Amino acid sequence: MLPVRGPVRGRIAPGTAYNRASVFFLCHQAQESFMPVSPRLASVQCLSQSGLHRMAYHEWGDPQNPRVLVCVHGLTRTGRDFDVLAQALCNDYRVVCPDVVGRGRSDWLADPRGYVIPQYVADMVTLLARLNVESVDWFGTSMGGLIGMSLAGLPKSPIRKLLINDVGPRVTQTSLSRIGAYVGLDVRFKTFDEGLAYLKTISASFGPHTPEQWRALNTAILKPQGGEWILHYDPRLAEPFKSATPELIEAGESQLWTLFEANPGEALVVRGAQSDLLTRETLEAMRQRGQHVRTVEIPDVGHAPTFVQPDQVAIARQFFLGQ
Numbered sequence: 001m002l003p004v005r006g007p008v009r010g011r012i013a014p015g016t017a018y019n020r021a022s023v024f025f026l027c028h029q030a031q032e033s034f035m036p037v038s039p040r041l042a043s044v045q046c047l048s049q050s051g052l053h054r055m056a057y058h059e060w061g062d063p064q065n066p067r068v069l070v071c072v073h074g075l076t077r078t079g080r081d082f083d084v085l086a087q088a089l090c091n092d093y094r095v096v097c098p099d100v101v102g103r104g105r106s107d108w109l110a111d112p113r114g115y116v117i118p119q120y121v122a123d124m125v126t127l128l129a130r131l132n133v134e135s136v137d138w139f140g141t142s143m144g145g146l147i148g149m150s151l152a153g154l155p156k157s158p159i160r161k162l163l164i165n166d167v168g169p170r171v172t173q174t175s176l177s178r179i180g181a182y183v184g185l186d187v188r189f190k191t192f193d194e195g196l197a198y199l200k201t202i203s204a205s206f207g208p209h210t211p212e213q214w215r216a217l218n219t220a221i222l223k224p225q226g227g228e229w230i231l232h233y234d235p236r237l238a239e240p241f242k243s244a245t246p247e248l249i250e251a252g253e254s255q256l257w258t259l260f261e262a263n264p265g266e267a268l269v270v271r272g273a274q275s276d277l278l279t280r281e282t283l284e285a286m287r288q289r290g291q292h293v294r295t296v297e298i299p300d301v302g303h304a305p306t307f308v309q310p311d312q313v314a315i316a317r318q319f320f321l322g323q
Contacts, residue, residue, distance in 0.1 A: 037087060039058040039059055039060045039083075039086065039097070040058070040059045040060075040063075041056060041057075041058055041059075041105065042056070042057055042059060043055060043056045043057065043105070043106070044057070044126055044127050044130040045126075046101065046122070046123040046126045046127075047122070047126075048101075048109055048110075048111070048114045048119055048122075049111065049114060050109060050110040050111035050114060051110055053101055053106070053107040053108075053109060053110075054106060054107045055098055055099065055100070055101050055106045055107070055123050055126075055127065056079075056098065056099045056104060056105035056106045057079060057096050057097060057098040057099065057127060058079045058080060058082075058086075058096075058097045058098075058099075059094065059095070059096050059097075060086040060087065060090035060094070060095040060096075060097075061086075061089075061090030061091070061093055061094045061095050062090075062094055063094060064094075065093065065094040066094075066133060067092065067093050067094065067137075068093060068094045068095075068096060068131060068133045068135075068136040068137070069089060069093040069094070069095045069096070069136065069137045069138070069139060069320065070096050070097075070098070070124070070127075070128075070136050070137070070138050070139070070148075071085065071086065071095060071096070071097045071138075071139040071140075071144070072097075072098060072100065072124070072138070072139070072140045072141070072143070072144025072145075072147055072148065073097070073099075073100065073103070073141055073142075073143070073144050074141045074142035074143050074144060074304060075142060075143045075179065075183065075237065076103065076183060076221070076231070076233050076237065077103065077141070077221065078099045078103050078104035078105075078220045078221065078232065078233075079097030079098050079099045079104065080097070080104070080219070080220035081097075081141070081217065081220075081306065082095070082097045082139070082307070083216065084216075084307070084308040084313065085139070085307045085308070085313055085316060088313050088316075088317065089316070089317065089320070089321075092320075092321055093137070093320075094131075096127070096131060098123075098124070098127060100120055100123070100143070100144075100147075101114075101115075101119070101120070101123060102115055102233055102234040102236075102237055103232065103233040103234070103237075104220060104232055104233070108234040108236075109234070112234070112236035112237070112239040112240070113239065113240065113243075115234075115236070115237050115239070115240050116240050117143075117146055117147060117150055117252075118150075120143075120147045121147055121150050121151050124147060124151060125151070128158055133158070134158060135158050135159070135160045136158055136159060136160065137159070137160050137161040137162075137163075137320055138151075138152065138159045138161070138162045138163065139163045139165065139307075139316065139320075140162070140163070140164055140165060140167075141165040141166065141167075141304050141305075141307075142165065142166060142167045142277065142303065142304050143167070144165070145164035145165055145166070145167040146167055146256065148162050148164065149162070149164060149167075149169070149256060149259055149260050149263070150256070150259050152259070152263040152265060152267070153258065153259025153260060153261070153262040153263045154259070154262075157263070157265075159263075159265060160265050160266075161265060161266045161267075161268075161319065161320055162263065162265060162266070162267045162268075163267075163268045163270065163316060163319055163320070164267060164268070164269045164270065164286075165270045165304055165305060165307070166270060166271055166272050166275050166277060166278045166303050166304035166305060167277060167278055167304070168256075168260075168269070168278050168282040168283065168285075168286050169253050169256035169257045169260055169282070169286075170253050170257075170279075170282045170285075171249075171253075171277060172276060172277060172279060175276045175277035175303065176241070178276065179241070180238065180241055180242075182202050183235075183237055183238040183241065184235045184236070184237065184238025184239070184241075185235070186235060187230070187231060188228045188229070188230055189222070189228060189229040189230075190228060190229075191229065192222060192224075192229055194229070195218075195222045195229040195231075196214065196215060196218055196222070199214075199218040199221055199222070200214050200218070203217075203218070204302075205272070205274065205275075205276075205301070205302030205303050205304075206301065206302070206304070206305070206306050207272070207298075207300055207301035207302065207305065207306070207309075208300065209306070209308070213306075213308055216308075217306060217308065220232060221233075257289065260286065260289065260290060261289050261290060261291070263290065263291060264291055264292075265292065266292045266294075266319075267290055267292060267293045267294070268293075268294050268295070268296065268315075268319045269283060269286050269287070269290075269293060269294070269295045269296075270295075270296055270297075270298060270305060270315065271283045271295065271296070271297045271298070272297075272298055272301035272302045272303055272304055272305050273297045273298060273299045273300065273301060274300070274301060274302040275301075275302050275303040275304070276302065276303060277303040277304070278303070280297075283295050283297075294319075296315060298311075298312060298315075
């Protein structure tokens with residue numbers, strides 16, 4: 001892996017327009033110094049069986065760049081998880097990070113039974129049509145990896161390169177039990193810092209982070225409501241988990257293996273070495289059963305690597321850009 005270059009100082013003047021030159025400069029400086037920069041926020045209207053809903057997305061880099069990287073988050077996260085990665089890559093890509101429906105700035109579904117992978121795939125197809133591109137590269141963490149895997153295995157898929165972050169077609173019962181223990185809980189916090197402490201506890205498997213990194217990762221996961229702070233997602237996300245029978249889980253795994261094996265493009269599967277969701281056995285099976293699959297493990301991390309650390313960003317850069 002390539003070393004991360006040292007910081008280069010630079011500033012964006014207040015009110016700088018988002019023309020091609022300023023976006024190039026903004027992303028270049030963010031890449032070098034990891035200075036805090038905000039993305040553009042937009043949304044697209046999508047369709048489910050219960051009606052229309054709006055999916056928000058965060059966009060970095062030149063909006064006219066035909067080279068697009070889509071970054072999709074895990075089950076209860078948001079597109080702001082990718083701020084560091086997007087700033088590191090937006091000099092080369094137009095980076096688009098959606099808040100999957102039911103999370104962050106996106107609408108909640110009228111019927112929670114729609115919080116399933118096929119609905120998310122349909123929403124992503126709508127998003128790609130809005131972006132007006134024929135092909136994209138894809139970075140998917142956990143649930144985002146399952147969405148990418150499902151889309152990449154379809155005939156005429158728009159996905160060119162696929163990075164799957166700590167997930168596979170087979171999901172262990174241990175990890176499902178861990179996730180089910182906190183998703184759907186109506187937790188409320190008196191202060192923002194109390195909420196941050198809670199999120200740090202349930203996200204301990206992300207691995208070591210500085211206090212500043214924890215705050216940056218989790219600020220978008222909290223929102224104020226009625227003098228308190230709550231989690232920024234629909235607690236009904238848990239309902240499809242509750243109705244999942246062993247037969248449905250087995251059928252879903254079989255379908256995911258079929259889609260994974262059908263993907264003709266390059267794929268990199270990343271595993272946190274301490275992950276309870278993607279086992280080493282499943283990782284090896286993915287390497288053997290996929291068409292063009294490489295694998296890598298990240299030490300001292302469980303589920304899932306956040307890709308805010310320089311060595312993790314370097315893995316993504318090497319895969320997508322060969323740098």
